[in-house]
Amino acid sequence: MAGLRSLYKDEAEPGLKSNFDVDYVIHYKIPTQDTEKAEAEAAFIQLIKALSTVGFATEVRNGGKSSLLVFTKIASDKLLNNQVYRSRLQDWLYGVRIHAPNQDVNKYFEDEPVSEAERLRLAYLLITKPRNEGGAGINPKTGQWKNVSSIFPLHDHNFNRQWIQQWSKKYYLEEGDITQIRDRFGERVAFYFAFLQAYFSFLLFPAAFGFAAWLLLGQFSWFYAIVNCLWSVVFFEHWKTKETDLAVQWGVRGVSKIQHPRPQFQFEREAQDPVTGEAIRVYSPFKRLARQMLQVPFALACASVLGGLIVSCFAIEIFITEVYTGPFKQYLTFLPTILLTIFMPTLQTLLTQLAERLTALENYETHDAHQASFVQKIFVLNFITSYTPIFLTAFIYVPFGKILVPYLDIFQLTAQKFTAQGKPLPTKSWEINPDRLTKQVIYFTVTAQIVNFATEVIVPYVKRKVFKAVEEVSEKKNGNGDALKQQDLPEEADFLSRVRNEAELDVYDVTVDYREMVIQFGYLSLFSVIWPLTACSFLVNNWVEARSDAMKIAISSQRPIPWRADSIGPWLNALGFLSWLGSLTSAAIVFLFNSSKQDGSPWDISAWGLLLSILFAEHIYLVVQIVVRNVIAKLDSPGLQKERAQRFQMRKQLLEQTFGANAGGQEVELETDGPAVRGGEKITRAALEEEARQLSTKGGGSPETLFWLRQRGADETIQIGRALISEVSESNSNKTKVATQ
């Protein structure tokens, strides 16, 4: 991957060397309208005052293109430490940390130093938190801060260079590599790479097995389908454990409970929190439910719009490639692809915007809830666009093709009108094309992945280079760029021009990468029985994916805000859903196509056989899932073990503090006047009971007191017990004697 490394070849570029201790850069747009100038100035003053009040040092520079760059850093170590301590204390109170922070602050920060991710996260929270929670309340592009276009940390290019170089040389990423990511970019990004790595390792098996199956079993093998389903169950359950394990190791287990409020949340009324007694802002859950209901028409709209487009293109394609034999066939073949390429991205962008609007309309209190709801919609969208073509071929085109193809005459009739000759178009008699399904799967699992890589990495890179060149030319013409450079102080000029570049970069969105991987997993789970080499293709793709995603973060995006996370969040459900659906589709595909191979015609299938095999497959899947879950739960994960050990230590310490060293429970304090075993003076039962009786006649106590006074001490109980045993034994043996006599 020398090509990747060369992107960072400009080692000596001076602007990349240092970040000048900057924590965050605030990109402040100056409105071009003269009328808004006063307002912008006032807001700018507010901005600097707000930052200064919560303890940020500020520096302002010209940002170019009618904008300012406000550089901020947490002014004092004391403030930073205060924030870190407070945050860790909160973690402990919410059960995220096991040990309370040490009271001796200096020693504490020596033992547990502050990572870069932690500092940046707390600084970001300090900037964005509402004022009544001690923050500056600055949120880009909202209300008062509409001129603040972004708040971003600066890349640590020394680290990035090293990172990309290391990864491009390595075949296999280790846990240490992921931990490195975590310390720089936070747990949320680290979880993505951990997931990608776990998925990559797990792909080794289906790649090897798939290759063998492809050689030996061929397509549509039920054996491959079973192994593949089993694998997806094991992978899913393993990841769930691995996820918890990582969360424990990174000390973030349960952070999803600590919610960040969404500043965009609009409340209806204030109410008293039944838990905290504080005033909280409430939005009626019924109204939200009503708005959530809009997801149903949204899903239907997606299905009909995208599905309609896909079905139309599909029909046109079949007509042209398999029925039509007239003129221009070689050009017309591209028609459906052209239609798809034009309309699909447009529709997808529109629907994604609609999804964003809908999610905003649902008006969630917290970031996480908002994000989860958005992810759900995006998943529906991507599910439809990614899998519908294959579903159509497998479950409509092949089994019902003979019934449906005659309806394609519509195209013929339409086309006739345009050709205006009134003659029927030349067609050939139609036969189901059995290779179509396989070709489609290969397209989606190989070609589409490569296209994806290109659009994700190469296109933005080229685009940026081109834009840059154009800009430089136009700036040269205007003399703007040079003017800016001349204004800058010479020792800062390189740094500032680099920051101006970073301000123009995209924000890195981990959701996009998760989506890609989850959809990919879906192809494997749902359709790999059609083409067992699927996993091989994905294995290669994902090796590159991990590196190209790293590059995307390091070079093509602003440095992400290092958020914490304790799982891959809503994508987990999507994975589980796809894994489950895989059991259904695999069974159905095997049933439909395996038998079709034998008698040549896929049409003569029995509906009840199909349903029975689906029903069976699904229930076997569910049972296997329960079994795998239990087996995996039995295997102890190192992270959970560590957590339990820590908890145990804490308990033991506390118990020792309370009960002294021997806290196991061995020694029990006995009262000296208690009924311990006393030395054995010979006492007769009669004498003792006589004593008690005397006490009672003297009116010495209630029956309860007397009852417990008859045998004073264990020795007396033993003696009387022995006497009773002897008595009973004697009478027993007497009885037996009587009986035997």
Added chain:
Amino acid sequence: MAGLRSLYKDEAEPGLKSNFDVDYVIHYKIPTQDTEKAEAEAAFIQLIKALSTVGFATEVRNGGKSSLLVFTKIASDKLLNNQVYRSRLQDWLYGVRIHAPNQDVNKYFEDEPVSEAERLRLAYLLITKPRNEGGAGINPKTGQWKNVSSIFPLHDHNFNRQWIQQWSKKYYLEEGDITQIRDRFGERVAFYFAFLQAYFSFLLFPAAFGFAAWLLLGQFSWFYAIVNCLWSVVFFEHWKTKETDLAVQWGVRGVSKIQHPRPQFQFEREAQDPVTGEAIRVYSPFKRLARQMLQVPFALACASVLGGLIVSCFAIEIFITEVYTGPFKQYLTFLPTILLTIFMPTLQTLLTQLAERLTALENYETHDAHQASFVQKIFVLNFITSYTPIFLTAFIYVPFGKILVPYLDIFQLTAQKFTAQGKPLPTKSWEINPDRLTKQVIYFTVTAQIVNFATEVIVPYVKRKVFKAVEEVSEKKNGNGDALKQQDLPEEADFLSRVRNEAELDVYDVTVDYREMVIQFGYLSLFSVIWPLTACSFLVNNWVEARSDAMKIAISSQRPIPWRADSIGPWLNALGFLSWLGSLTSAAIVFLFNSSKQDGSPWDISAWGLLLSILFAEHIYLVVQIVVRNVIAKLDSPGLQKERAQRFQMRKQLLEQTFGANAGGQEVELETDGPAVRGGEKITRAALEEEARQLSTKGGGSPETLFWLRQRGADETIQIGRALISEVSESNSNKTKVATQ
């Protein structure tokens, strides 16, 4: 229920008045063999010494029938308080309690007094815990203690009388009634009654709806099936929340994490616990897994043995009632019932014993794991015996009857041999009896419930009375009973004779009652679509059931050891399973029988239609379950709210202790020399930067220091920012001017 109350009519019976402060009675059998006398004596001495060492006061009395009664109580309040404090501290450390016990012990026990259940539980643990954990290590019928036949607490008959009287007068049990049970008999028994009560309340709806459906919709209505499934989902999900809620209210949430080791556990080797570092006893999990695998042949054995018996009786019954027309028909009709009544209980007892053996073989470390595994097996057993007959009728007899009945000729041929006349038996041509299914369901949901009630309550009561009478007669003949009474001290005689009675009673097993209710729920969920009045019958039955179970505990059983629990345990899974299976069977039954009503013959069904309706029903069920679960999760339960409020209070207190009163985060300590907003003296940007430049030329610092020195304080940043904004605005407006000119 005047009859129930009259059982306690003997209010004046003197032995029931007081328990003489006894905590536990240990029933010690004296072996009848003379040779074992010495051993029994030695063991008895050990027993008393062990009790005395851990701090119990002891009294021994003659138990009658060759046994001793050892009365014990915790000798001192200090020891008891010590135990309670330790146990509550442990609860806190395991997260069961939210607040740590107060250090001021006296005040603490005033605030949170010790309930009877708590005292008895701790006393029992003190008796049974191994010696190295501070207990006396006495476990009935094991090893050294083989002569200890039972350890039981004494009934509080004053409470019991009041309890039974109250409940028999009430139509509806309230939360207070359940809490009362909890304080006396512990959370494990209380959870059963809470479940029974929740189930009873929930039955009101299907009873009313079922009655309406029976009047208006008739049998096999798909609408009833849907409503019934929905109801069972709602009930199941509601109970899960209710259960957590109760656990929080009772302060036992999470107690299932505090495990009691099983004394019967046999270890293979000792190892070091990776968590605690202590020596632990290990049994290979693979060996256990291998033994758990025996559950599969066990389930198959149950299915074949019980299923075989049921199928045979079923076949005989059909032959005799529906085919056979010969002599003795009126007597032969009873043959299958007789066969079932003879063989079924025997087989069930045998298989239950086998299940016990198997579970013991699986060798679990803890009581809970052992119990859960046993419950699983018992559930399989009961599932087969309870539901197979109806399954047979619905899914074999009706759809395949015409094919299978001719094979019943076997009986004809067999019978011919015995009649020895060689003539074929007189038979009639067979037709499927469509009422058979309904009759069967009515039998299981009405008749069987009544029979069950009789065998559970009335039979044991009568049996005990009869045994008692026989015993008294025989004792009178031998003069034994009188001799015993004469030996007793007069003020104790009544009390002792009552304790001798209680020692003979059965141990109350809450599992049996749970099983009954869960199996009953199964009839409702699986088959009530056949006869919608099912829920009405159960409603009446369960009203009586709650009272008769109370009576069973109060009168026919030893007082149960008040164990804690935080849920209904393994039965929850059984409920979920039955609720899910209900969606399948209801759909299948409605499909089979609803259509059969229309065209008269149930045979002409399409297999794919059946499978499709099952597939649909199941997936709708699963979707509904997810929806209901989410909706219920949204509704805040009072218990969880209380818990959260407590946790919040604790956090707030801790934060206040650490950061002072204003811990919300409002105020942030600012360094006095930090970059706060300073008063605005007029500074020009040029002058300032000149200053910095001078500093740099003097070698005053690194570029990083200098960068942050250029604008000293927020005021300077603001001024320079304003200057920049003006500059940019000007150049913008110049540009527009140029453009417009």
